[in-house]
Amino acid sequence: MKLVCNSQMQEIENLSFENNSSSALLMDNAGKSIAEVVKNIIETHNINTKILILVGPGNNGGDGLIAGTILFTEGYDISIYVCSPRNNQDNLLSKCIEKNIPVTSIESSNFMSKLISDLSNCDLILDAILGINANRPIVDPLTKVFELIECEHTNRLSKYDSNMSQPFVISIDIPSGMNSDNGAVYSHAVRADLTITLGFPKIGMFTENGLSHTGKIINLPIGLSKYGEHLSTEVIETEWIRSELPTREINSHKGDSGKVLVWAGSRKYIGAAYLSCMAAMRTGSGYVTLITTPKLQEILASKMTEPIYHLIPENLDGNLSYNASYSNVTSLKSNDVTLLGPGIDQNTESRRFLMNMLEYSKTVETQLVIDADGLNILSQTENWQSSFHKPAILTPHPGEMARLMKTSIETVQSNRIYHARTAAVDWGHYIVLKGACTIIADPKGNCRIIPFANPVLASSGTGDVLAGMIASFAANMNSPFNAATIGAYIHAVVGEIMSERIGKIGSLAGDMLPLIPSAIMKLSNKEFIHPIIIDK
Template structure:
C-alpha cells in the first residue's frame, strides 16, 4: 500500500485538476459519495439503497474538508437522513468548491447550527444523544498544531458519544505527516481517506484516532499518482508473500542457509538463546553461535539445534574473539551481532573488522549499536563491500544520531531514511510502527505487532528472524521487511490468545512458523 505526505497528496490533486482536467468539484463530489457509501454500510449494510429516518450530526470547518462535509450533508439529506450541521466557520470564510457545496446545502433547506461559543454545546450534546452517526469534517490533511480551545470542547463531547464516528480524510487534530496529536483529536471509528493513505494514519498516534481506514481513489488517474514518485509503503500480506522462501523438495540443511549469531555474556545468555530460537523458527538450515566461554554450556542447552563455538573470553566477548568469529564467517550466508554483548569497548575492533573485512550480510543490534554509537562512521565501512541492517530501538537510534529520543520519535521516517542513505545501510527503527528505510530511498512501515512485544527478548528474536531470512537468500531489504512483519504478526496471534500482555519472547519465536504458514496459503 502506497503512503503519501499531505504535500504529495496536494500535488496529486493539483495535477489531477490542472494537467488531467478533472474539475475540483468532481473530486469533491466523488469524495462525498465515498463517505456516503461507508455511512450506508455502517448503518444498514451494503445492500440498503437508502437510509431514511436516521440522524446524522456533521461537524464542519472551513477549507476543502468543510466542502466535503457539506457535500456529504447534501447527499445524506437526499437519501432521507435527518442531518444537522454544526458549522465552525462562516459562509464568508469558504471559497471555491467548498462555498458552492455550502450554498447548495443551504438551497435545499439544510439545517445548520453556527458554532460561535459554548452556548451551542447543550444543543450539540442533545444532537449527539439522538445521532445514529457522527461525521468529522472539521480539518483536513493540512492541519498542524493544536485544535482551537472551543473546538476541543466540542471534540471532547463527540469522543464520549456512543454513536459511530466517521472522519473525512483524516481525524481532526491528527497531523497527516507524523501522526502527532498535540492536545486532543477526534477519535474516529472509521476514516474514509481520498486518493491514497497518509503517513499520519499509521505513524505516532494515528492508529488510535483513525479507526478502520477505508481508501477511495475518487477517480484520480493512476498515471497522475505514478508521476509523484511515491517511495513510502505500508507492508501488507501482498508485499510479504512473494518474499517467503520456497523450499526445493531436494533441499537440505546445507541449502537452507547458514547463519552466525555473535553475542552474549555472563548474565545475558538468554539474548543469544532467543535470537537463535528466532532464527531456527524462521527456517534457517544451520545455526552457529559464537559466545564467551562462560556461557557456552547454558547456550548449548538452550538451543540444542544450534552449534556453539566458544571465544577465548570468559565473561564477555572482546578483541580476542576475532579468530573464532572469522572462522565461522568464512562459510556463513548471514550473521547477526549484538544481543547480550554488554558494552565492552574491547569488542569494537571485532565489529569494525566484520564490517570492513567481510562481505557477509550483517545485522547489528543491541550493544553492537551502543558500541558503534561512539564511532557511527564505522557503519559506512560497508558501502560497496556488503550488506548491513541496523535494528535500533529509539534509545539506540538516539545514541547513534547523537540526539534525544524525543527528536527520534518526532521524525521517525525522515531520520531513518536520512541515516539509511548516510550509512548505506537498511535501518529498522523499531517502535509501535516499525520504520524500515533503505539507502535507495524507499521506506516501509510495518503495521503488525502490539504492546505485548514490550518485554525483554523480543528484539533478539527479531534479529534472529531477519538473519535467518537473509541466510536463506532473501534480499536484505526483503529479509528486514519479512522478518519484521512476521515477528509482529506472531505477537498479534498471541495477543488474540492472551491479550495485550503476558506472552513471552520465546512464545513469539515459537509462533513464527504458524504465521508464516498462514501467509503461504492466503489467496
C-alpha cells in the same frame, strides 16, 4: 500502499488538475465514495440511521456535504452542523438547505445546546471539520465542539466496556485537529473509530500518536492513484507480504533454506543468544551457527539443541577472552548472513572482537545484520560507517538510534520517518527503526512503515527475536530491504497472535518463538486480518 505528506498531496492534486480534473470533481468523487462506505457500515453493523455530519470551512467540509446530500436523498436521517463559517457563495451548503436537510450553523444561538442533544441521540458522527492543513492549536468555539465529541465518544465506549464493535466517530481524510505530516495534536483533535482517507493515507496517521486518533483506516483512491507512483514512503499491506514470502520447493534441503551465523549473548545476557538463534530457526533457516564460549555453550545446549556451536576462547568468567580474534572464525564455512550484537555486552573484548568480525565479513560474501550492543559499540567508534564491505541491516530501537546519531531519543521520536530515511541515505545502510509502526529505510531514501503498535512487544528480548527473524529472511532472499520488511511485519503479526492467545501483559519474548511458524502460515493461507487497515 503509498503515503503522502501535506505538500505531496497538494502536488498530486495539482497534477490531476493539469490532466482535466478539478477540485469540484475530486470532491464529488470523495463525497460519493464516502457515502458508499457509510452505507456499507450501516448495513454491516445494523446501525440505525441518524447521522450527524460536522463540517468545517474547506474542501473537507465539502466532502461531508456531498456525502450528506447523497445519504439524505437515499432516506437516511441526516443533520448537518456547520462548525466554522463557510463561504456565502457555497453551492454545496445551499443544495443541502434546498433539500430541506436540517442545517445548524455555528453562528446560531442554539448551536451548542442542539449539538449536545443530537450527539447523545445519533448513531454515527461524520467528522468533516478540518482537513490535512491543520497545523495550529484549536480555538473556541471549535474547542467546545471537539470536547463535546470526545465526551460522547467516551460515554459510548464506557457503555460497551471499551469494546464497541461498530464505529461511532468516522473522520474524513484525517481526524480533525491532527497534523497530517507527523500525527501531532496541538491542543484538541477528534479521536475517530474509523478514518476514511482520500487519495492516499497520510504519513502522520502511522505514528504512535496518529494511530491513537485514526482508529481503523479505509483508503479511497478517488482517481489519484496514478499520480503517486513516484512516492517513496509506503505502508506495508498483508497482500504484499504474502506475495514476497520465500517458498520451499518440494525437493529442497536444509542447505537451500539459508545459513545464518550468529554472535550473540554473554554471561550477562545469555537469553539473547537463545532468542536470536531460535528465532532464525523458527523463521526457516536451514543452518544456524552460534559463536559462543565453552561455558555459555554448556548452559545454552540444555535449552537449544538445533543450532551448531562454534566455540571461541573464554576468560575465567566464561566471557569472551581478549585472545579471541579474526583467526578464531576463519575456519567457519561461508554463511549467507551474519548477525552480530544481541546481548554481546560492551566490554573491551567484545569491542575488539566485533571489529574483527567486521573485517572477517569483508573476506566472505555475507549479509551483515547488526543489533543491540553491536550498534552501541559502533556508536562509540570513529567513522564506523566505513567498516562494512556492503550495506548492512541495522536494527536500532530509538535509544540506539539516538546514540548512533549523537542526538536525543526525543529528537529521533519527533520525526521517525525523516531520521530513519536520512540515516539510511547518509550512512549507506538499511535502517530498521523499531517501535510503534516500525520504519524500514534503504540507502536510496525509500521508506516502509509496518502498521502495527502493540504493547505486548514492549518486553526485553523481543528485539533479539526480530534480529533473528530478519537474519533468517535475509539468508533466503536477494533483497535486504525486503527481508527486513518481511521480518518486521511477521514479528508484528506474532505480537498480535500472542496478544490473543496469552495476553498483552505478562507475555515473554520466548513465547513468540513457537508462534512464528503459525504467523507465517496464517499469512500464506490468507487467514490473517489486519487490525488497522481495512481492505475496502
